[in-house]
Each structure stands twice: as structure tokens, then as C-alpha cells.
Amino acid sequence: MFSKSCEYGLQAILYIALHARPDRKVGLKEIADNQDIPAHFLSKILQILVKYKLLVSVKGPNGGFALYRKAEDITLLEVVSAIDGLDIFERCGIGLKHCDDAHPCPIHNKFKFLRESIRNTLMKETLADLIFAVEEGKTYVTLKHLISE
Amino acid sequence: MFSKSCEYGLQAILYIALHARPDRKVGLKEIADNQDIPAHFLSKILQILVKYKLLVSVKGPNGGFALYRKAEDITLLEVVSAIDGLDIFERCGIGLKHCDDAHPCPIHNKFKFLRESIRNTLMKETLADLIFAVEEGKTYVTLKHLISE
DNA sequence: ATACAGCATGTTTTCAAAATCCTGCGAATA
DNA sequence: TATTCGCAGGATTTTGAAAACATGCTGTAT
Ligand code: FES
Ligand code: FES
Numbered sequence: 524m525f526s527k528s529c530e531y532g533l534q535a536i537l538y539i540a541l542h543a544r545p546d547r548k549v550g551l552k553e554i555a556d557n558q559d560i561p562a563h564f565l566s567k568i569l570q571i572l573v574k575y576k577l578l579v580s581v582k583g584p585n586g587g588f589a590l591y592r593k594a595e596d597i598t599l600l601e602v603v604s605a606i607d608g609l610d611i612f613e614r615c616g617i618g619l620k621h622c623d624d625a626h627p628c629p630i631h632n633k634f635k636f637l638r639e640s641i642r643n644t645l646m647k648e649t650l651a652d653l654i655f656a657v658e659e660g661k662t663y664v665t666l667k668h669l670i671s672e
Numbered sequence: 673m674f675s676k677s678c679e680y681g682l683q684a685i686l687y688i689a690l691h692a693r694p695d696r697k698v699g700l701k702e703i704a705d706n707q708d709i710p711a712h713f714l715s716k717i718l719q720i721l722v723k724y725k726l727l728v729s730v731k732g733p734n735g736g737f738a739l740y741r742k743a744e745d746i747t748l749l750e751v752v753s754a755i756d757g758l759d760i761f762e763r764c765g766i767g768l769k770h771c772d773d774a775h776p777c778p779i780h781n782k783f784k785f786l787r788e789s790i791r792n793t794l795m796k797e798t799l800a801d802l803i804f805a806v807e808e809g810k811t812y813v814t815l816k817h818l819i820s821e
Numbered sequence: 822a823t824a825c826a827g828c829a830t831g832t833t834t835t836c837a838a839a840a841t842c843c844t845g846c847g848a849a850t851a
Numbered sequence: 852t853a854t855t856c857g858c859a860g861g862a863t864t865t866t867g868a869a870a871a872c873a874t875g876c877t878g879t880a881t
Binding site: 715718730731732736737 | 828829830
């Protein structure tokens with residue numbers, strides 16, 4: 524569905540939303556270790572999110588990453604479109620050159636509906652919604668502690 | 673969404689469903705030419721569909737491919753699962769090791785619903801449904817003739 | 822029986838995503 | 852202002868899907 528880069532990016536921004544405080548940035552290595560993501564690779568992905576104004580980064584001692592805006596104001600769609608672009612929402616399901624209402628492929632109508640459903644879901648979900656459930660212990664962004672039990 | 677192999681496979685089996693007759697198999701090259709698919713690559717994909725009993729192949733003069741069963745009895749889900757497997761319907765949306773109801777990631781519930789929608793759609797659509805619309809001129813499996821207009 | 826059309830199969834090449842390597846730069850702090 | 856921490860970002864390597872290539876094989880037509 525999403526590229527590996529995008530999956531890593533989603534994990535990372537959720538981790539940051541969970542663990543960053545006004546006085547505490549989250550370090551690259553901390554995220555990489557806890558989420559099992561190659562550190563140097565993650566670095567590039569977070570750079571993208573900084574460029575798209577979803578994260579801020581601070582260099583030097585006690586540096587790290589934090590959300591650029593409030594968690595309530597960041598949707599998953601923004602993260603996905605920054606990393607993977609909007610191509611998945613425009614691409615023909617059976618790979619025809621152009622996805623076009625005027626010349627629909629056999630699955631166009633059904634497929635278009637499904638793509639829209641995904642897009643709407645991503646657009647409605649904010650980081651705040653998601654980390655709320657994590658803080659309640661209902662969902663998880665890392666399975667590390669579960670394995671060590 | 674689907675791999676390129678899978679997209680090619682869907683295009684090809686639709687083409688076959690449209691153009692095969694009891695006395696006329698459809699040649700590999702004919703499909704490759706009309707759908708703009710690398711011939712040797714398509715060959716491998718169709719081999720998979722033959723192995724999964726979705727197509728039959730006949731060698732020699734006037735040979736080619738035809739549906740193994742009636743178009744009414746072949747669903748898109750069978751084609752997709754033969755080529756890409758069922759991984760997309762089981763994989764975690766943000767890339768966690770295991771997608772599990774007992775330890776859901778933050779988007780698990782929403783995402784699971786979307787995956788199910790896709791699976792149900794693919795399961796309900798038969799080749800017969802789809803080629804019917806094509807024969808009526810409402811949808812298209814190739815854009816070749818549209819370009820040459 | 823023989824020729825040949827057309828699929829079957831293994832190998833090689835290409836290309837982009839994924840992962841790694843390495844150096845530079847800015848901020849904190851002493 | 853010197854040192855060091857930690858992100859920035861270009862360059863490179865690795866990996867695997869996609870594509871191309873080459874050859875074998877098999878059933879049909881004559
Ligand atoms: S034309 Fe195929 S999905 Fe729109
Ligand atoms: S655990 Fe992430 S989608 Fe199920």
C-alpha cells in the first residue's frame with residue numbers, strides 16, 4: 524500500500540508525537556532503536572518531513588525532532604503525500620496510462636471509490652486522535668516491550 | 673496498490689476473456705502488442721495463471737491462451753492472489769511486524785476495514801461482469817484505439 | 822514423420838527503492 | 852572560542868522487482 528519509506532515516516536512521526544515535550548526533543552537514534560528502523564535511512568525520511576513543515580529539527584546537544592504544528596493539526600494524509608506523493612490516489616488500478624473518468628477501465632468506478640475511502644480516512648485521522656488511543660494503552664506504535672515480556 | 677506483474681495479469685486476463693472464443697485461442701504476442709506489455713515478461717505472468725488453473729494454454733499453430741473456467745466463475749481476487757498473494761490484505765499499514773487484533777497499531781481498525789472493502793470488491797467482481805461493460809463500450813481495457821483516433 | 826508455430830523456462834541486464842557510508846554544519850556549553 | 856553533540860545531505864552500495872534475452876520444448880498441421 525505505502526512505500527517502506529512512508530511506513531517508517533508514519534511510525535516515526537507517531538513516535539515523536541508521543542514522546543516529544545516542549546522541553547524535550549526526540550533524538551534520531553532513539554526513534555531508530557525503538558522502531559527498528561535503519562538510522563541513516565530514517566534520517567533522510569525525517570529530512571523530508573522537516574522540509575514539508577511537519578517536523579522541526581534542532582541540532583547540537585539536546586537536539587532532535589519535534590512536531591512543527593500541534594498534533595491536532597497534522598493529518599496522516601499530509602505525511603503520506605509528503606513522502607509518497609498523491610500518486611496512489613490517481614493511478615489506474617490495472618495500470619493503464621491514464622486514469623480518466625471519460626475513458627474508464629473496467630474497474631475504474633469501484634476502484635475510484637476505494638481510493639477515495641482511503642484518502643478520506645487518512646485526511647480525517649490526526650496524530651492527536653491516534654496517540655490518544657496509544658496513551659490509553661489501546662493501541663501500539665512499537666512492539667518492543669511486548670516481545671520482552 | 674498492486675504490483676506491475678499483477679496489473680499486467682489483470683489486463684491480460686481481461687483481454688483474453690474479451691477476445692477468446694471456443695474455436696479461437698488468444699496468442700501471447702497479440703496480448704502483448706495490444707496492451708503494451710513486454711512479451712517475455714507477460715509469458716511468465718500467464719504461466720502463473722495457468723498453474724493456478726485460471727487459464728489454459730495450447731501450444732502449436734493456432735495455439736494461445738483461453739480461460740480455464742467460464743468468465744462468470746473467475747473473480748478478480750483469484751487473479752490478484754495468484755500473482756501478488758494475499759499479503760496486502762494482511763500487512764500492517766504502518767509496517768509493524770505483525771498485524772494483530774490483540775495488539776493493534778494506531779490505524780489498525782480503520783485500515784483493516786479498508787483492506788476488507790478492497791478484498792470484498794475484488795471478490796464480488798467476476799470477469800463476466802467486467803467484460804460486459806467493455807462490450808457495451810462503457811469501459812476500456814486498452815487505450816490503443818483511442819490514441820489513434 | 823516432419824516442420825513449425827507458439828508456449829515454457831533459465832539467465833542476464835536494467836533500474837529504482839532501500840540501505841549504508843561519509844563529511845559538513847549549526848547549536849549548546851564550558 | 853574551542854569542543855562536542857547531533858542533524859543535514861551528498862555519494863555510494865545493495866537489493867529485488869521489472870524487463871530483456873536466449874534457448875528449449877511440445878502439440879498441431881500437413
Ligand atoms: S482508469 Fe483504471 S482505475 Fe481509473
Ligand atoms: S496492526 Fe497495523 S494495520 Fe493491523
